[in-house]
Amino acid sequence: MKEFIDLKIGIIGGGQLGRMIVQEAKKMGLYVVILDPTLGSPAGQIADEQIIADLNNEEKIKELVIKCDITTFEIEHINTDILKKLEESGENISPPSRVLEIIKDKSKQKKFLNEYNIPTSKWKKFNEDEPINETFSFPVVQKACRGGYDGRGVYVIKNEEDVKNRLRAESFLEEYIDFDKELAIIVARSKNGEIKSYPLVEMIFDEEENICDMIIAPARVDEKIYKEASEIAKDCVEELKGVGVFGVEMFLTKDNRILVNEIAPRVHNSGHYSIEGCVTSQFEQHIRCIMGLPLGSTELLAPTVVINLLGDKMHRGTPKYIGVHESLEILGVNLHIYGKKETRPYRKMGHATIVDGKIENAIEKAYIVKKTLKVLSKEADYGK
Ligand SMILES: Nc1ncnc2c1ncn2[C@@H]1O[C@H](COP(=O)(O)OP(=O)(O)O)[C@@H](O)[C@H]1O
Ligand SMILES: [Mg+2]
Numbered sequence: 001m002k003e004f005i006d007l008k009i010g011i012i013g014g015g016q017l018g019r020m021i022v023q024e025a026k027k028m029g030l031y032v033v034i035l036d037p038t039l040g041s042p043a044g045q046i047a048d049e050q051i052i053a054d055l056n057n058e059e060k061i062k063e064l065v066i067k068c069d070i071t072t073f074e075i076e077h078i079n080t081d082i083l084k085k086l087e088e089s090g091e092n093i094s095p096p097s098r099v100l101e102i103i104k105d106k107s108k109q110k111k112f113l114n115e116y117n118i119p120t121s122k123w124k125k126f127n128e129d130e131p132i133n134e135t136f137s138f139p140v141v142q143k144a145c146r147g148g149y150d151g152r153g154v155y156v157i158k159n160e161e162d163v164k165n166r167l168r169a170e171s172f173l174e175e176y177i178d179f180d181k182e183l184a185i186i187v188a189r190s191k192n193g194e195i196k197s198y199p200l201v202e203m204i205f206d207e208e209e210n211i212c213d214m215i216i217a218p219a220r221v222d223e224k225i226y227k228e229a230s231e232i233a234k235d236c237v238e239e240l241k242g243v244g245v246f247g248v249e250m251f252l253t254k255d256n257r258i259l260v261n262e263i264a265p266r267v268h269n270s271g272h273y274s275i276e277g278c279v280t281s282q283f284e285q286h287i288r289c290i291m292g293l294p295l296g297s298t299e300l301l302a303p304t305v306v307i308n309l310l311g312d313k314m315h316r317g318t319p320k321y322i323g324v325h326e327s328l329e330i331l332g333v334n335l336h337i338y339g340k341k342e343t344r345p346y347r348k349m350g351h352a353t354i355v356d357g358k359i360e361n362a363i364e365k366a367y368i369v370k371k372t373l374k375v376l377s378k379e380a381d382y383g384k
């Protein structure tokens with residue numbers, strides 16, 4: 001058997017999530033190969049090797065998986081048939097394609113959760129022949145079964161007029177939840193079945209773009225809710241028998257019910273706070289899970305807030321970061337820049353983490369950073 005240090009890790013997808021996995025893998029002295037179509041992708045820049053190929057290029061995925069001892073992914077939109085074939089020939093892919101298959105189709109995922117009595121919003125597969133407001137009254141949420149992310153593939157139908165603009169893809173309808181808060185938890189499950197949950201966090205969304213722009217750890221909810229949400233998230237990953245780190249997104253309804261919104265079969269934006277905020281970051285934990293190593297402590301060291309650094313809505317082109325000096329002057333602020341060569345409106349370009357002994361202070365500092373730190377482009381503004 002190979003020594004720990006000789007094991008090669010392959011990652012399908014070279015975005016910021018892959019990059020942060022690479023950072024932890026390199027910390028542990030491991031060799032990492034990335035597969036991504038973009039030359040110099042965020043993860044490829046710092047990995048040992050990058051295979052330049054489309055995320056569904058069968059031949060190149062095979063090359064990656066064979067070259068590496070363990071292959072994982074940072075994105076769920078991968079052809080599972082390719083992965084399944086490789087698993088059947090004895091290759092090691094974590095999480096396994098079986099789990100990815102359930103999760104990457106949101107309707108299959110919901111069905112799975114319901115089978116295991118995990119609470120979700122009410123939903124129903126959408127049939128073009130049926131009137132939309134027959135099962136649910138307006139507003140109702142339409143979700144594409146596959147391919148959505150950062151709010152793309154989610155459409156709130158508020159009235160008959162909106163029906164015209166519905167998504168034209170295989171989809172389902174879901175009851176609109178007028179939630180009190182959106183919550184999330186990272187749950188790690190290792191190859192050996194050891195399971196550990198991270199603290200419960202709040203996700204705050206940009207109202208215009210429906211994209212998460214702030215994470216608050218720990219969530220400001222009462223103890224009973226905190227415990228219940230943690231239990232439910234753990235159940236999801238336990239029932240899935242997943243291997244790796246999973247992000248479980250939940251709604252806290254106004255009448256104090258917890259509903260699971262969706263599960264991500266990978267490291268998750270809501271867990272970035274764990275790099276500075278916890279004893280073991282979600283990225284290191286993911287490596288421990290897939291390598292069958294003992295899991296690290298998920299303890300929160302201090303209240304931590306993360307601000308997603310999104311591309312300015314008026315700028316596109318070579319990124320220019322404004323307000324770095326002023327932001328870093330604030331005690332407790334750490335900056336992460338993902339190394340993307342191009343900024344676009346609302347593109348995730350980096351994040352800032354704010355650690356403070358008092359949660360109110362961390363939030364206050366986060367709002368200052370949010371106002372100060374901007375991603376513009378070196379080229380002219382749209383408006384000029
Ligand atoms: N049933 C719902 N009721 C109200 N808001 C919802 C509902 N489903 C999703 N949303 C909102 O849309 C966001 C994105 O939906 P989600 O299913 O998480 O898709 P994505 O894959 O884009 O993250 C959620 O975080 C939430 O703010
Ligand atoms: Mg989501």
